[in-house]
């Protein structure tokens with residue numbers, strides 16, 4: 001049996017048959033607004049709140065104050081407290097991106113990750129923004145290899161968000177897909193009245209998972225993934241979205 005890290009996200013751990021593989025890296029893919037950053041925030045928050053595991057958040061996309069506002073509006077009420085007490089460390093885009101020459105470097109991140117062995121959970125948001133600063137594919141490959149080595153050597157169970165257009169039609173063989181141990185997708189479909197959200201776990205190395213597509217919700221109570229297909233009918237949608 002591999003060691004697992006529970007996300008604490010309602011419904012998700014059952015789909016993952018217990019949780020993420022400990023010390024692994026999982027891509028959280030999805031279009032804008034599908035909930036990637038919030039899923040990651042809740043993962044870090046639950047680490048502190050329920051499992052006594054500290055977290056670190058690298059955001060190339062948002063400012064710390066906005067991250068906090070979003071977290072608190074989403075039911076993660078003690079977010080500010082956990083950040084102030086240092087149990088969740090946030091490096092936001094203003095800290096990570098040097099606006100003078102519009103550059104982001106891997107080095108300060110690696111320094112922080114290896115400085116102390118105190119974090120168990122990492123959220124890296126997003127891969128697209130981070131790799132935008134890299135000169136070419138070779139640099140991207142080298143940096144991502146280095147990053148994943150450091151992550152697993154430092155006992156971090158990591159979520160990396162990735163903006164990904166269409167699922168199922170993935171033709172690219174980006175290096176991150178090989179480096180990541182796991183991959184999950186968030187997506188949404190609009191109906192006349194509402195937006196329906198779904199989650200699909202594509203893969204999790206070394207660990208069996210549920211491979212169906214599951215409906216999910218985001219509201220002030222956080223994330224909720226409905227574990228069985230009958231949720232489709234519960235949501236007045238007896239047919240598959242595809």
Ligand SMILES: Nc1ncnc2c1ncn2[C@@H]1O[C@H](COP(=O)(O)OP(=O)(O)OP(=O)(O)O)[C@@H](O)[C@H]1O
Pocket residue numbers: 030031032033034035036037038039061073074075163218219220
């Ligand atoms: N309190 C809330 N109640 C209901 N829905 C919410 C709440 N807070 C956030 N959301 C939903 O979550 C979505 C934002 O999620 P999030 O910022 O995690 O998306 P994302 O995938 O990271 O997007 P991006 O690619 O733009 O960074 C919003 O579009 C909104 O619909």
Ligand SMILES: [Mg+2]
Pocket residue numbers: 036037038061125
């Ligand atoms: Mg986001």
